Amino acid sequence: MFNQETMKEKAKALVNSFNRVIVIAAAFVIGAGAHFSYGIYRDYRNKTAKLPVTQTLSQTSVAVNERGEFLLIDRETGRYSIYSKEVGDAVFNTYANQMYTNINSK
Numbered sequence: 001m002f003n004q005e006t007m008k009e010k011a012k013a014l015v016n017s018f019n020r021v022i023v024i025a026a027a028f029v030i031g032a033g034a035h036f037s038y039g040i041y042r043d044y045r046n047k048t049a050k051l052p053v054t055q056t057l058s059q060t061s062v063a064v065n066e067r068g069e070f071l072l073i074d075r076e077t078g079r080y081s082i083y084s085k086e087v088g089d090a091v092f093n094t095y096a097n098q099m100y101t102n103i104n105s106k
Contacts, residue, residue, distance in 0.1 A: 064088060 061073040070088025073080040 062091070 055074070059075055061075055063071040063073060065071060065082075068085040068088070070083040070085065070091060071080050072083065
């Protein structure tokens with residue numbers, strides 16, 4: 001009828017199965033957390049690793065296309081970057097101010 005030994009064995013088996021489920025669930029949660037954290041780290045690293053490269057006028061050419069966009073052309077590779085008209089105006093104004101200052105300081 002009611003055997004205390006068999007009940008203890010069944011209780012131990014039940015606790016052992018719960019322990020296995022808890023260990024597997026904990027491993028899954030730790031793995032998912034590590035995967036999520038690495039994704040955040042990788043995105044942060046990619047954003048901060050790209051430092052701007054300064055190029056001199058001997059390395060680049062400057063042009064304006066028919067839409068008024070500013071083109072910065074790498075003389076070695078021929079690759080170019082297109083910027084809006086406002087960026088071109090800002091670069092031109094900065095360069096013109098520098099030239100004006102150099103002329104007036106002599």
